[in-house]
Amino acid sequence: MKKAKKHTPLAERMRPRSLERFYGQEHLIGQGKILTQLIETDHLVSVIFWGPPGSGKTTLGNILAKHFDYPCLFFSAVLSGIKEVKDVMAKAESHKNLYGQPTVIFIDEMHRFNKAQQGAFLPYVEKGDIILFGSTTENPSFEIIAPLLSRMKVLVLHQLSGETLVRIVKDALTDQENGLGNSGIKLESQAQQMIVDYANGDARRALNTLEISADLAKGSKITIEDVKEALQKRILLYDKKGEEHFNLISALHKSLRNSDTDASLYWLTRMLVAGEDPLYIARRLVRFASEDIGLADPQALAISLRAKEAYDFIGSPEGELALAEAVIYLSAAPKSNRAYVAFSKAKKDVEESPFEPVPLHLRNPVTQLMKDTGYGEGYEYAHDLPFSTTDMETFPERLKGRKYYTPGNLGLERDIKKRIEWWEKTKTQILKQKAGQSKDSEKKRKNKGSKRKLGKK
Numbered sequence: 001m002k003k004a005k006k007h008t009p010l011a012e013r014m015r016p017r018s019l020e021r022f023y024g025q026e027h028l029i030g031q032g033k034i035l036t037q038l039i040e041t042d043h044l045v046s047v048i049f050w051g052p053p054g055s056g057k058t059t060l061g062n063i064l065a066k067h068f069d070y071p072c073l074f075f076s077a078v079l080s081g082i083k084e085v086k087d088v089m090a091k092a093e094s095h096k097n098l099y100g101q102p103t104v105i106f107i108d109e110m111h112r113f114n115k116a117q118q119g120a121f122l123p124y125v126e127k128g129d130i131i132l133f134g135s136t137t138e139n140p141s142f143e144i145i146a147p148l149l150s151r152m153k154v155l156v157l158h159q160l161s162g163e164t165l166v167r168i169v170k171d172a173l174t175d176q177e178n179g180l181g182n183s184g185i186k187l188e189s190q191a192q193q194m195i196v197d198y199a200n201g202d203a204r205r206a207l208n209t210l211e212i213s214a215d216l217a218k219g220s221k222i223t224i225e226d227v228k229e230a231l232q233k234r235i236l237l238y239d240k241k242g243e244e245h246f247n248l249i250s251a252l253h254k255s256l257r258n259s260d261t262d263a264s265l266y267w268l269t270r271m272l273v274a275g276e277d278p279l280y281i282a283r284r285l286v287r288f289a290s291e292d293i294g295l296a297d298p299q300a301l302a303i304s305l306r307a308k309e310a311y312d313f314i315g316s317p318e319g320e321l322a323l324a325e326a327v328i329y330l331s332a333a334p335k336s337n338r339a340y341v342a343f344s345k346a347k348k349d350v351e352e353s354p355f356e357p358v359p360l361h362l363r364n365p366v367t368q369l370m371k372d373t374g375y376g377e378g379y380e381y382a383h384d385l386p387f388s389t390t391d392m393e394t395f396p397e398r399l400k401g402r403k404y405y406t407p408g409n410l411g412l413e414r415d416i417k418k419r420i421e422w423w424e425k426t427k428t429q430i431l432k433q434k435a436g437q438s439k440d441s442e443k444k445r446k447n448k449g450s451k452r453k454l455g456k457k
Helices: 002-006 034-040 057-067 082-099 115-127 162-174 189-199 203-216 224-231 243-257 261-274 278-296 299-314 320-332 338-352 368-372 413-456
Strands: 047-050 072-076 103-108 130-136 153-156
Touching: 034 057, 034 153, 047 057, 057 103, 057 130, 072 082, 082 103, 082 115, 115 130, 162 189, 162 203, 189 203, 189 224, 203 224, 243 261, 243 278, 243 320, 261 278, 261 320, 278 299, 278 320, 278 338, 278 413, 299 320
Parallel strands: 047 130, 047 153, 072 103, 103 130
Antiparallel strands: none
16 A cells, blocks of 8 residues: 555645645635535536646546535546447446436546537536536636536636745645655755746645655755756646637737837747747737828738748748747737728628629620629729729618728838829719719700700790
8 A cells, every 4th residue: 555655656645535625716616616515515516627737627626526425437538439428428327227316427628529529518417317526627617618607607717926926835835645745855955946936826736846856965964956857847837729729829929019119029939948949929919000100001911921931941940030020020010900800800791791792884795695684783993084093982871981900000001092082082972973064964955955845945
């Protein structure tokens, strides 16, 4: 038994078995808090524990599940497929029919299940055959199917504070049954701070580092050199497919939008150092140039594309400088989302209204039959006219008069605004001129008609 415990990682040995020994997540645990109330009232519901690595998701699920006298099954979404899910559901249904008890199903890394696998749980949750616990580092809104999500309580866990990690590390040092208490080893304050800083809110990471440092310690005290040796190299908290990936790209995008050059460079560097694909960042910079700068500075799009090509050509680390240059330019450029807004309005009209037929005068009369049926009739060729424009209507009938794009007052858009206003004024003048000519023609026609009548008399 002792041998088995020796080979069990310290983080697993120190996993709390009750809420009293659980540190952190005070918004969920304590008088009047939801987890404490669930236990005190013996009321068990399906729960999703959502939080960063090492924040206590699995531990809280264990504590909650073991408090209730129900059969409990734990399995990992990484290792289980749809066949295993269906087998477990059949057993849970059978147990409910025989004993009237639900089965607690705990799924670690639930976000790794696809929609079909998640959907397999739905009828059993609805019937009460199972109480479903899921842990995830991903935003459930994006990763869990809506019907299942609506039937589960989402509990958000926060990254553990430095103070909480210090308590966890000290407990592990003094615990004689499961921790390092029997070894008599001590921990220098600087070494403790390094472990806490490196852990970045992750209790498992802190305990793993402590355990390796203790094994490396040459005396009865863990020094900062022991911790450095254990760490080898600091690893930033980053998951290319996880929520932190989206958090960091969001921070970069919003810093650029706010024209904060230094913050933009920080978030760019943070992502590159953490191992993000530089071409992914380049694609996002191209998107930003179109969405947030647009026609206020069309050069921003060209520079973003050149940065992407430069990185693609020479790679890391030299190519990363091209991305940094693009970030500096984009952050300093005048901002306008008017093109993006205009495109969104046009897209909404296309999606929400029936497809309008192309007006006949805008259709190209490729064949004689098309010409005979009115294709191209009334079309005016802009280059044949003095100002290279006409007052001809180019919208479908139901959309006449629509306005999507309203230029801003920054950068090149000031000039674009003047150009659009000039075109609109010119078209209005042409329209008035045509109206005047039409009145003159009508007047002449009436005069001719009157002269004919006088002649007959």
